[in-house]
Amino acid sequence: MNSGAQFGEVKVDLGRRYRFAASHRLHNAALSEEENWRLYGKCNNPYGHGHNYVVEVVVSGKVDPATGMIANLADLDGFVQREVLDPFDHKSLNEDVAAFRGTVPTTENLCMEIFRRLKPFPNARLERVRIQETSNNSFEYAGDNPEGFER
Amino acid sequence: MVLLTRKIEFAASHLYNNPDFSPEENLRIFGKCNNPHGHGHNYTLEVTVAGEPDPVTGMVLDLKDLKEILEREVMQRMDHRFLNYEVPELAGQIPTCENIARVIWQLLDPKIKQGTLHRVRLYETPDLFADCYRNGAAGAKAS
Numbered sequence: 001m002n003s004g005a006q007f008g009e010v011k012v013d014l015g016r017r018y019r020f021a022a023s024h025r026l027h028n029a030a031l032s033e034e035e036n037w038r039l040y041g042k043c044n045n046p047y048g049h050g051h052n053y054v055v056e057v058v059v060s061g062k063v064d065p066a067t068g069m070i071a072n073l074a075d076l077d078g079f080v081q082r083e084v085l086d087p088f089d090h091k092s093l094n095e096d097v098a099a100f101r102g103t104v105p106t107t108e109n110l111c112m113e114i115f116r117r118l119k120p121f122p123n124a125r126l127e128r129v130r131i132q133e134t135s136n137n138s139f140e141y142a143g144d145n146p147e148g149f150e151r
Numbered sequence: 152m153v154l155l156t157r158k159i160e161f162a163a164s165h166l167y168n169n170p171d172f173s174p175e176e177n178l179r180i181f182g183k184c185n186n187p188h189g190h191g192h193n194y195t196l197e198v199t200v201a202g203e204p205d206p207v208t209g210m211v212l213d214l215k216d217l218k219e220i221l222e223r224e225v226m227q228r229m230d231h232r233f234l235n236y237e238v239p240e241l242a243g244q245i246p247t248c249e250n251i252a253r254v255i256w257q258l259l260d261p262k263i264k265q266g267t268l269h270r271v272r273l274y275e276t277p278d279l280f281a282d283c284y285r286n287g288a289a290g291a292k293a294s
Contacts, residue, residue: 010256011286012249017278058282063253066169067180068245073279074182151270151284 013127014070015058018080020089023050024105027094048092053107054132055084055114058148059124071124083117107133111141119143154269155211156199159221161230164191165246181245189233194251195274196225198259202266212265224258248273252281 025048026040036044043049057080061070087097093105099113115129127148130140142148166189167181177185184190198221202211228238234246240254252273260268271283 009286010253011284012253013282013284014249015280015282063247063249065244066171068167068247068250070249072180 011060012063012070013058013060014076014124015056016073016076016080018055018057018085019052020055020085021050021052022088022091022093023048024093024100025049026104026106028104048094051133053088053110055080056130056132057118058127058130058150059121060127061124071121075123076121079121080118084114107131107137107139108141111139115141115143152201153204153211154199154201155214155217155266156197157214157217157221158195158197159225160193160195161226162191162193163229163232163234164189165234166190167245167247169245189235192275194229196221196255197270197272197274198255198268199270199272200263200266201269205265210265212263216265217263220259220262224262225255228258248275248279248281252283256283 024043025045026043027036027046028039031039057076059071059076063070091097093100093110097105097113100109103109111129111131114131115126118129119126126143127145128140128142128150130138130150132138140149165184166186167184168177168187169180172180198217200212200217204211228240229251232238234241234251238246238254240258241250244250244254252271255273256268256271259271268285272280274280
């Protein structure tokens, strides 16, 4: 199979969206109840609340001429399933995810945690993770590479 | 610099099969995308052009011109086609989202005379897309 004319002049990224539902509570134990309420508002409700999170994962790499792929989607899907969806879906982020025992599970921190979990994906380079917490807000993290952000 | 994006949709069929692989390998690597009769998608293409608005027209480029380029280069080639057999630019390549996006970049780049092609994003489904950028130091990051 040929690799396409002028290969190398174009950078190709692959983006994939995943979904999970989870609950969280924004609360910092180091602050008073009043300060927490003032800072986090209704997100500080002691029983927590939930979101349908959409996680957009973007990877880059050489398009393999034999398969036409940067990474086999089955491998990427399996990795994300194991590292993120299985441990997060239908869970309480505060209670069920060790990383959020001492860290407030804002979507900023969630973005960074998911990036950290997906960075070791062996078959392509992780460029960024974007999370939609609701249809009105989203967060992106690209590790220490600002060029990984959407251009 | 201003970025301008136009979106089009086309429907096409394809299959993934590498004749260098055995039937078993093709099935293992490509899964159901290896179905010999093919399958189809509604593709959504977003084309982004970067440039400075012309002081007289206020435009980076005339959207009418971009629409015509997309119609000629993409729609007439790919819409309601079997990508493996009917698009010569994809001959000998697996028509993955990555490769189709790259072919579209290569078709559009020389045709855009006002502004410069900044990004091609091709959605194969709402949950899967490929982005193409100009590679290298003079690429999209720096423009």
